[in-house]
Amino acid sequence: MINFQYLRTTSAKSAIALLLKDKNAKFLAGGTNLIDLMKRGVTAPEKLIDINHVPLKQIEQIGNKIHIGALTTNTAVADHALIKEKLPLLSWALQAGASAQLRNVATVGGNMMQRTRCGYFYDTEMPCNKRQPGTGCGAMEGFNRMHAIFGTSEKCIAVHPSDMCVALTALDAEVVLANSKGERKIAFKDFHRLAGDTPQLDNNLKADEMIIRLEIPVNNIAKNYHYLKVRDRASYAFALVSVAAAFELNNNKITDIRLAMGGVAHKPWRLTASENFLKGKEATLSNFEKAAELAMTGAKGFGENNFKLKLAPNTIIEALNLAKSKA
Amino acid sequence: MLKEDTDRVDGILKVTGKAKYFAEYELPGLTYGVLVTSTITKGKITGLDTKAAENAPGVIAVVSHLNKPSATAYEQEGGPQMKIFYTDKIFYNGQPIAIVVANTFERATYAASLVKATYAKEEFNTDFAKALKDPKAKKLQGQADYKRGIENAYKTAEVKLEERYFLPIETHNPMELHGIIADWRPNNQVTVYAKTQGVKATQGTIANVFKIPMENIQVNSEFVGGGFGMALRTWPLEIATVMASKHIGKPVKVVITRAQMFTMVGNRPAAIQTIGLGADKDGKLTGITHRAYGETSTYENFTEGVVNMAKFMYQCDNVNTSYAIVPVDLGVPIWMRGPGEATGAFALESAIDEMAHALDMDPLDFRIKNDPETDQQKNKPFSSKNIKEAYKLGAEKIGWSNRKNKPGSLVEGPWQTGYGVSVGVFNANRGKASVKGILKADGSLLLQSATSDIGPGTGTGMTLIANKLMKIPVNKITFELGDSSLPPAPSQGGSATLSTVGSAVNDVCVALKSAIAELAANSNMDATANFVEVLKKNNLPQIEVTKESQSGKEKDNYSMYSFSIHFVQVKVHALTGVVKVSKIVSVGDSGTIVSPKTARSQMLGGAVGGIGMALTEESIIDHRYGRYINNNFADYHVPVNADVPEIDVNFINKPDPYINPMGAKGMGEIALIGFSAAVANAVFNATGKRIRTLPITPDKVLA
Ligand SMILES: Cc1cc2nc3c(=O)[nH]c(=O)nc-3n(C[C@H](O)[C@H](O)[C@H](O)COP(=O)(O)OP(=O)(O)OC[C@H]3O[C@@H](n4cnc5c(N)ncnc54)[C@H](O)[C@@H]3O)c2cc1C
Numbered sequence A: 001m002i003n004f005q006y007l008r009t010t011s012a013k014s015a016i017a018l019l020l021k022d023k024n025a026k027f028l029a030g031g032t033n034l035i036d037l038m039k040r041g042v043t044a045p046e047k048l049i050d051i052n053h054v055p056l057k058q059i060e061q062i063g064n065k066i067h068i069g070a071l072t073t074n075t076a077v078a079d080h081a082l083i084k085e086k087l088p089l090l091s092w093a094l095q096a097g098a099s100a101q102l103r104n105v106a107t108v109g110g111n112m113m114q115r116t117r118c119g120y121f122y123d124t125e126m127p128c129n130k131r132q133p134g135t136g137c138g139a140m141e142g143f144n145r146m147h148a149i150f151g152t153s154e155k156c157i158a159v160h161p162s163d164m165c166v167a168l169t170a171l172d173a174e175v176v177l178a179n180s181k182g183e184r185k186i187a188f189k190d191f192h193r194l195a196g197d198t199p200q201l202d203n204n205l206k207a208d209e210m211i212i213r214l215e216i217p218v219n220n221i222a223k224n225y226h227y228l229k230v231r232d233r234a235s236y237a238f239a240l241v242s243v244a245a246a247f248e249l250n251n252n253k254i255t256d257i258r259l260a261m262g263g264v265a266h267k268p269w270r271l272t273a274s275e276n277f278l279k280g281k282e283a284t285l286s287n288f289e290k291a292a293e294l295a296m297t298g299a300k301g302f303g304e305n306n307f308k309l310k311l312a313p314n315t316i317i318e319a320l321n322l323a324k325s326k327a
Numbered sequence B: 001m002l003k004e005d006t007d008r009v010d011g012i013l014k015v016t017g018k019a020k021y022f023a024e025y026e027l028p029g030l031t032y033g034v035l036v037t038s039t040i041t042k043g044k045i046t047g048l049d050t051k052a053a054e055n056a057p058g059v060i061a062v063v064s065h066l067n068k069p070s071a072t073a074y075e076q077e078g079g080p081q082m083k084i085f086y087t088d089k090i091f092y093n094g095q096p097i098a099i100v101v102a103n104t105f106e107r108a109t110y111a112a113s114l115v116k117a118t119y120a121k122e123e124f125n126t127d128f129a130k131a132l133k134d135p136k137a138k139k140l141q142g143q144a145d146y147k148r149g150i151e152n153a154y155k156t157a158e159v160k161l162e163e164r165y166f167l168p169i170e171t172h173n174p175m176e177l178h179g180i181i182a183d184w185r186p187n188n189q190v191t192v193y194a195k196t197q198g199v200k201a202t203q204g205t206i207a208n209v210f211k212i213p214m215e216n217i218q219v220n221s222e223f224v225g226g227g228f229g230m231a232l233r234t235w236p237l238e239i240a241t242v243m244a245s246k247h248i249g250k251p252v253k254v255v256i257t258r259a260q261m262f263t264m265v266g267n268r269p270a271a272i273q274t275i276g277l278g279a280d281k282d283g284k285l286t287g288i289t290h291r292a293y294g295e296t297s298t299y300e301n302f303t304e305g306v307v308n309m310a311k312f313m314y315q316c317d318n319v320n321t322s323y324a325i326v327p328v329d330l331g332v333p334i335w336m337r338g339p340g341e342a343t344g345a346f347a348l349e350s351a352i353d354e355m356a357h358a359l360d361m362d363p364l365d366f367r368i369k370n371d372p373e374t375d376q377q378k379n380k381p382f383s384s385k386n387i388k389e390a391y392k393l394g395a396e397k398i399g400w401s402n403r404k405n406k407p408g409s410l411v412e413g414p415w416q417t418g419y420g421v422s423v424g425v426f427n428a429n430r431g432k433a434s435v436k437g438i439l440k441a442d443g444s445l446l447l448q449s450a451t452s453d454i455g456p457g458t459g460t461g462m463t464l465i466a467n468k469l470m471k472i473p474v475n476k477i478t479f480e481l482g483d484s485s486l487p488p489a490p491s492q493g494g495s496a497t498l499s500t501v502g503s504a505v506n507d508v509c510v511a512l513k514s515a516i517a518e519l520a521a522n523s524n525m526d527a528t529a530n531f532v533e534v535l536k537k538n539n540l541p542q543i544e545v546t547k548e549s550q551s552g553k554e555k556d557n558y559s560m561y562s563f564s565i566h567f568v569q570v571k572v573h574a575l576t577g578v579v580k581v582s583k584i585v586s587v588g589d590s591g592t593i594v595s596p597k598t599a600r601s602q603m604l605g606g607a608v609g610g611i612g613m614a615l616t617e618e619s620i621i622d623h624r625y626g627r628y629i630n631n632n633f634a635d636y637h638v639p640v641n642a643d644v645p646e647i648d649v650n651f652i653n654k655p656d657p658y659i660n661p662m663g664a665k666g667m668g669e670i671a672l673i674g675f676s677a678a679v680a681n682a683v684f685n686a687t688g689k690r691i692r693t694l695p696i697t698p699d700k701v702l703a
């Protein structure tokens, strides 16, 4: 039997101490990704440190920032009055993800840390540089319909599958991480990585670190927003492409805007060029179309995912349309 | 909904968890088997190291081709079948090569991961489309060529079309995983708890493979959590389990994994079809050609009725069909709901819609115009057919008059609306079955037959047939099934159970009634006396009758089919390519509806399965490795609630005068057959885009 030890802890400090003791230990939050990976033989931690009892479940406004604890469930965040009122984009993105059952146990930290859904990554009989560096990328010339079109590397073309993270990228969130020496804070957009030469690394969390909370600035873009997720069925499917769009509108002029895309890169993909273009412009279809075109600079298909080259700009346009029509 | 409405007789058992499925049986000393599978696609096993597994905690045995318990008949059996653990040959990726038995499931799972096989690999091909193009690849005739009138007459027609249609592999994926519990006892007595559509078939296969008498084998399968055709045979994994039980002398349970559901229990085969249609300018069909190719395995042939419908569905003097199967290095397919016909109907009913468009005719008018009075293939009248009435009813309900013949006419913002229609048809069968009826002095009736219920509500249908004839309340009637010791009945497949077993129930009830009448007469009672009084007067606790029933000559005189019409409204998003089925109206024309609620459920399930076939389902293989990529429920997309709109189910509900005493024809298959074409036709009507490759995913709509 592949035995593992189950440990439970009630403080972040002791959780990190336990992690430090053992290279092959992992945090267990909702378990909706980790347990699957263990069952499929993709990962085999010797210790599971259950962190569900660590009191990191707060959702509160402190100053002009909303704090969300790393162990808050996806459902708790999506349904929270404060989030619905001030960060509705996040609420929508969360509800577009997985299923109600999964969201009820999946946590903010776990969602950020979830691994790609690339089929080769899951099948230990197939080559995959992310699972086993050096074995090759099965998807590159294989079934890559779900795969990335931006920021790809020769080693890996996987996408980060999260919906929540797309909204958080757009919302300029920050992540607070703790380690044995203290805490550090990084911008959410810097949390995840591109595959580059190290596809085995999804993000910049260090081996001795734990995600503690998110801090999201309260904003002025909570009225005209939309999270549009295009998928193969109406619910319970990962995004082919998704777009988080939110802007501030004054006399049909866009005074502030955030745009990010999911299902297109190894990390949530912020559309800075499109944002810069739209800022100060009228919210018109032709401007939306130009912004969408700008977003596609550098996009590259790998065969089965070529359709994303068309779907992605279309989804940007439609998300902007829908954000605009939200009164 | 129809009036005489009765709940599913086992509904409460099912929703309260009291219905017991095969995997839930606890036998004393039960052990657990896990299958080890090949990780190459073709070749030979050169070595199988089972030592580590055998030494792992809790492991009782590892059974493989190296030490399989003798099953002589199996080895001598003719035909190129895959005999489990008989050979070192590998026919496909995921083939079972050993079974590890341990005292817990977890230990067996772990030990299975320790079995190490080495292989001599050979070149392979799992790509059916590639094999089809390869002139060197084998193509076997799947059905005799059919010709009526002039071959390929469409080619010289006033209006003609020739198109190709592609269907990927679909995997049944019922909620309940496949498996079996086998308990081989001394003196070669075997009891199994199975997931099967035929307890007698399972009993027969085990008897044949292990060369033991039928009477030695008891098969139990009272509840089945969905079959859809995949449980119509006894799979190698089941034989492996029986072998393992024989080997260790203990009961063994195997429940396969979701991933193994893609490789061990069949699938709807991929198909490539060409349809040629010809018509005159007035819209009369002058030629139909249907050529189909289906995927099969290299070690066993699988064929189905892909080109059947083209031969009789439309009035046309010139029809020709051909059907070939193409072996690839995959596990053998099996029937999946609406087998073959559902595949064929996608192509034919899409093409019919394309022809109507070419003629600038309403596709419904086109169908009505070409609706045959008699079956031109069999040259016989239809036993019953109310298809025009069904067209009319469905058209009214869906609001067909809102449809514009010009595609892309109904636009609201980014959403384009379209309407589609399609027909489904399937043989109305009636086989041979026996039923025992026991009428008791306590006022109850017990009916027994070795039939199955994979979900349609067999017990409910049978109970209602008896209820109507005997005037015994439903809650006093029990129908027992799923037990091989009961009077024999065929497997539940081909939409024939209600017709076949129901007829035997009918005959038993008639016989019981006349027995009671005779008793009444002999004991000077009124001929209409209640059976309870009659039995009591005669001091009889019960009387019993067993009847075998089958159809008579009517089969030879009439062409018997069940029909369905599917109407759908879709909304297609112009920018994202998303297709939503927004409205469904299905009309069944399958004779008398014996059990309205369960019949309706059949149609609902068919429509949901149809949405899957049309929009979401596809089993994807990486042909470089011969392995499935999406073999799980996150990536193999069956429709979820959000994909399913309200489904308006209607029945013509007119008895067929010939098929059987109830006048009821089967309807399990027609619920699905044709549905996917209705969606494709609606997508065309919405967008002007004709999609001939299923499933219709956003990328195809955008292309
Ligand atoms: C069938 C299915 C469909 C899904 N569909 C979607 C979808 O459409 N959209 C979507 O966005 N997601 C989807 N998901 C993914 C789901 O959102 C994630 O599985 C979930 O968010 C993970 O959270 P968890 O708490 O269960 O993480 P776990 O499985 O417990 O952990 C995941 C990883 O995060 C690490 N971890 C957890 N918490 C911390 C922390 N505080 N600090 C550091 N490391 C931590 C764990 O060690 C582990 O490595 C789907 C999942 C499934 C199974």
Ligand code: SF4
Binding pocket: A116, A118, A119, A120, A121, A127, A128, A129, A130, A131, A136, A137, A138, A139, A140, A155, A156, A157, A158, A199
């Ligand atoms: S895309 Fe990345 S995860 Fe997928 S096979 Fe290639 S390396 Fe592995």
